[in-house]
Amino acid sequence: MFIGVVNQKGGVGKSTLAVHLAAWLYEKGVKVALVDADSQSSSTEWLSEAQPEIDSFQWQEAAEIFEGSDALRENYEVVVFDGPAGLNAATKAIMVLATGILIPCGPSILDLRALEEALIVVREVQITRPDSLPVVRLVPNKLQKRYRLSQELMHVVHDADVAGSTGLSLLSAYADAAGQGTVVWRMGSKAEKAAREMNRLFDEILSDTSTLEK
Numbered sequence: 113m114f115i116g117v118v119n120q121k122g123g124v125g126k127s128t129l130a131v132h133l134a135a136w137l138y139e140k141g142v143k144v145a146l147v148d149a150d151s152q153s154s155s156t157e158w159l160s161e162a163q164p165e166i167d168s169f170q171w172q173e174a175a176e177i178f179e180g181s182d183a184l185r186e187n188y189e190v191v192v193f194d195g196p197a198g199l200n201a202a203t204k205a206i207m208v209l210a211t212g213i214l215i216p217c218g219p220s221i222l223d224l225r226a227l228e229e230a231l232i233v234v235r236e237v238q239i240t241r242p243d244s245l246p247v248v249r250l251v252p253n254k255l256q257k258r259y260r261l262s263q264e265l266m267h268v269v270h271d272a273d274v275a276g277s278t279g280l281s282l283l284s285a286y287a288d289a290a291g292q293g294t295v296v297w298r299m300g301s302k303a304e305k306a307a308r309e310m311n312r313l314f315d316e317i318l319s320d321t322s323t324l325e326k
Contacts (some may be wrong), residue, residue: 121199161293252279
């Protein structure tokens with residue numbers, strides 16, 4: 113199973129989601145790998161500290177991703193792809209190959225515009241795969257529930273023609289996890305809320321993996 117974490121905009125939480133997802137699956141006993149397609153390689157560096165037992169690959173070109181896909185299928189149960197910023201050839205390659213696509217999105221005007229453009233590309237990819245549509249999930253991120261833009265983002269997610277999720281709050285623990293090279297559920301009481309959110313999110317979207325294998 114291939115899970116792509118993509119969005120054309122940077123800073124929406126792709127690496128946070130990809131690293132936590134890979135570590136979460138590893139702890140569940142899944143043979144998992146991560147493909148880092150972002151030129152900054154931040155998820156590779158983060159994961160090498162948080163869970164060095166997980167194999168990671170830095171493939172930033174579409175050709176590398178396509179050429180390596182068969183070996184990934186043979187050697188791993190799940191592969192998490194951390195997509196680059198921008199809807200470039202590498203992002204589209206991930207979408208074409210993915211069983212499931214996660215699109216993290218933040219509560220700003222630029223984030224909402226980027227989300228609309230990402231959904232257009234998703235629909236274009238789905239047209240090329242009429243017999244094996246990828247499951248798409250929107251993941252609202254950096255939410256502040258009392259703020260208008262966060263509320264607007266949740267309305268956009270609710271009204272979109274793809275599935276949404278409960279999302280993640282704007283919490284310092286997520287940034288702290290990256291700085292400390294760990295994941296939020298290993299950070300003790302100061303990150304309890306973030307740990308609950310992240311575990312709830314993955315339980316919600318991945319506890320029944322058949323939803324990503326249709």
